[in-house]
Amino acid sequence: MSESGLVARREAELRSRVGEHLDPGETLEAALWIARSSGLPLIAKVTRAPEDLPGLGGTVLSPNPHHGLRGPVGSLAAGLDHHLPEHTTAAVLALTTARVLLLLISDGPAPARPKPAGLTDRLRRMLDRAEPEPLPPLTPAWHRPRAALAAAEVSDPGSELTLRFTDDSSLTVDAPLAHRL
Numbered sequence: 001m002s003e004s005g006l007v008a009r010r011e012a013e014l015r016s017r018v019g020e021h022l023d024p025g026e027t028l029e030a031a032l033w034i035a036r037s038s039g040l041p042l043i044a045k046v047t048r049a050p051e052d053l054p055g056l057g058g059t060v061l062s063p064n065p066h067h068g069l070r071g072p073v074g075s076l077a078a079g080l081d082h083h084l085p086e087h088t089t090a091a092v093l094a095l096t097t098a099r100v101l102l103l104l105i106s107d108g109p110a111p112a113r114p115k116p117a118g119l120t121d122r123l124r125r126m127l128d129r130a131e132p133e134p135l136p137p138l139t140p141a142w143h144r145p146r147a148a149l150a151a152a153e154v155s156d157p158g159s160e161l162t163l164r165f166t167d168d169s170s171l172t173v174d175a176p177l178a179h180r181l
Contacts, residue, residue, distance in 0.1 A: 010135070014135060015028060023098065026097055026098045028094060029095045029096060029097065030095045031095070032092070032161075033093075033176075034090065034174065035087060035173060036068070036085075036086070037068035068081075068160075068171055068173060069169075071167070071170060075167050075168075075169030076148055076167050077169035077170050079142060080102060080142055080163070083104075084102070089104075091103060091105070095146070095152075098146055099144065100149050100163075101140060101142070102141045102142040102143070103138035104138065105137075106138060106139045149165060149166070150164045150165055150166045152164070159175070159176050160173065160175060161175035
């Protein structure tokens with residue numbers, strides 16, 4: 001499978017997993033992988049990211065776990081920051097017509113990969129690049145009404161995303177694919 005095909009497949013799989021948590025009538029507008037802002041240069045984030053999932057943050061712990069947080073305890077940004085996993089794990093930020101959602105990778109098993117049907121399929125899989133494991137289920141960890149998000153700004157060259165909330169708090173997270181928002 002080509003690199004662009006793999007990325008497109010992963011993005012479709014991510015949209016499908018997020019779609020499992022939408023309310024009736026709610027439409028997904030964007031979903032991307034985010035991680036705590038580690039303060040590392042982009043090259044370090046990319047070279048230390050797990051190979052399989054695009055957009056994961058770096059795997060080195062930052063000396064300040066709340067590096068990108070601006071706002072008091074109890075603010076909207078602090079609430080989101082509280083639910084972000086450690087630097088070594090990514091989460092999904094989803095923007096819908098009604099809400100801003102944070103979804104975490106579930107501890108449960110990933111769905112089984114379909115087995116090749118016949119000899120031709122087995123041969124193709126042996127010669128082709130190995131298929132990645134299916135994306136594990138996602139679990140909602142935090143959500144707020146869409147109106148609570150005042151702005152989302154992408155840094156140049158697009159490796160960080162700053163979320164500004166209506167209570168004047170903000171949170172910057174690593175999001176190497178944020179330029180697609």
